[in-house]
Amino acid sequence: MAGFRRYAAAILAVIGLGLAAGPSLAAPPFKATLPAGPKPWTHERFDDAPQTFSFAVVSDLESGYRPGVFDVAVADLALLHPAFIMTVGDMIEGGSEDAALLNREWDAFDALAAKAPAPFFHVAGNHDMTNLTQRKVWEARYGARYYGFVYRDVLFMVLDTEDYPAARMQEIYHARADFLSLRKTDPAAAAKLPYASLQEARTGEIGPEQSAYFEKLIAAHPKVRWTIALMHKPVYARPGDKGLGRIEAALKGRPYTILNGHLHRYGYAQRNGADYIMLGTTGGERAFDGSQGAMDHIMWITMTDHGPDIANLKLEGVLDKTGHVPAGGEALCLDHGGPRCPTP
Numbered sequence: 001m002a003g004f005r006r007y008a009a010a011i012l013a014v015i016g017l018g019l020a021a022g023p024s025l026a027a028p029p030f031k032a033t034l035p036a037g038p039k040p041w042t043h044e045r046f047d048d049a050p051q052t053f054s055f056a057v058v059s060d061l062e063s064g065y066r067p068g069v070f071d072v073a074v075a076d077l078a079l080l081h082p083a084f085i086m087t088v089g090d091m092i093e094g095g096s097e098d099a100a101l102l103n104r105e106w107d108a109f110d111a112l113a114a115k116a117p118a119p120f121f122h123v124a125g126n127h128d129m130t131n132l133t134q135r136k137v138w139e140a141r142y143g144a145r146y147y148g149f150v151y152r153d154v155l156f157m158v159l160d161t162e163d164y165p166a167a168r169m170q171e172i173y174h175a176r177a178d179f180l181s182l183r184k185t186d187p188a189a190a191a192k193l194p195y196a197s198l199q200e201a202r203t204g205e206i207g208p209e210q211s212a213y214f215e216k217l218i219a220a221h222p223k224v225r226w227t228i229a230l231m232h233k234p235v236y237a238r239p240g241d242k243g244l245g246r247i248e249a250a251l252k253g254r255p256y257t258i259l260n261g262h263l264h265r266y267g268y269a270q271r272n273g274a275d276y277i278m279l280g281t282t283g284g285e286r287a288f289d290g291s292q293g294a295m296d297h298i299m300w301i302t303m304t305d306h307g308p309d310i311a312n313l314k315l316e317g318v319l320d321k322t323g324h325v326p327a328g329g330e331a332l333c334l335d336h337g338g339p340r341c342p343t344p
Helices: 003-018 022-026 070-078 099-113 131-144 166-183 197-203 208-220 245-251
Strands: 053-058 085-087 145-153 152-159 226-230 256-260 267-271 272-277 297-304 307-314
Touching: 053 070, 070 099, 070 297, 099 131, 131 166, 152 208, 166 197, 208 245, 226 245, 226 307
Parallel strands: 053 085, 152 226, 226 256, 256 272
Antiparallel strands: 053 297, 145 152, 267 272, 297 307
16 A cells, blocks of 8 residues: 555656646647748648547457468557457357366467557457357456447447357257368258258347347447447347347437458448448458458557548558568468468
8 A cells, every 4th residue: 555655646746747847738749840821731630639549350260260360460450559459259269168278278369469559358259159168268257248338438339149048058059069060071961950050150149138238338328429339240130139129229319330250251231320340350261262351351440520430451451661461471371362372
């Protein structure tokens, strides 16, 4: 406690010195000494409003993990300096009921994410939350499976699209395991298994308690300037009360954006006057045939007075000061056609 009091006193002393220094703290950020008359710049309305900030979103790196690709994304983020980093899930391979193995996978991922100079917000994908053991490991490490927070008057909502009743979750897990096992040897036969046509496999599920949580959260923040919801599966495509319907109804009349992953292919649509965007990959399995939406990328979102400006940065398009893809990215299979790319 004594150490804390000394620290607080030192901080107050610094603040006091700053106040005593007078107008220097209030000086405008831009200053130029030029004669009166024309200026060699267009205007002095700088795009640095206090409410403007940028954050990054990464997408699936599992379900066909390609070593080294996510390392490039982390190196890119270290150059870009977002306020924080989010994901749309599938951070580990998962698919196991071995808690020790799952914790090792999370340790490895978190060590990698920690190299980026910004907070990383976890969002669960189906690889991360496949069974009840994985749910317990998640809750022990990260707490809530779904949650919300406000940053600079923007409401962020993180959804869990693997929100099944316990018994149903285990049924899906075993059906998925059978499907994945057969797919290794006979993809055509695997496609005929029940899991391949399950609604849950395509769109996931939102349970009634989760819907109620977000209804209350939305109602508690009626005047935020924007709402951004992140999830793994496109649960908004699921009809009925296990989809996103209740949450979408609660969002009606306010500006919002929906982001998800899961299908490893970028897609854009508008629903209810809002942007619904499916991200591609940040290291997961993907096509290399030039087809629409197949790409490894970071989504870069800048919140402005008029809402989010969204840019997608392909990993091979972010170069360091030497003019190269960082973290050895030029040796990987990215869209520039690295030596590890499969032959089309």
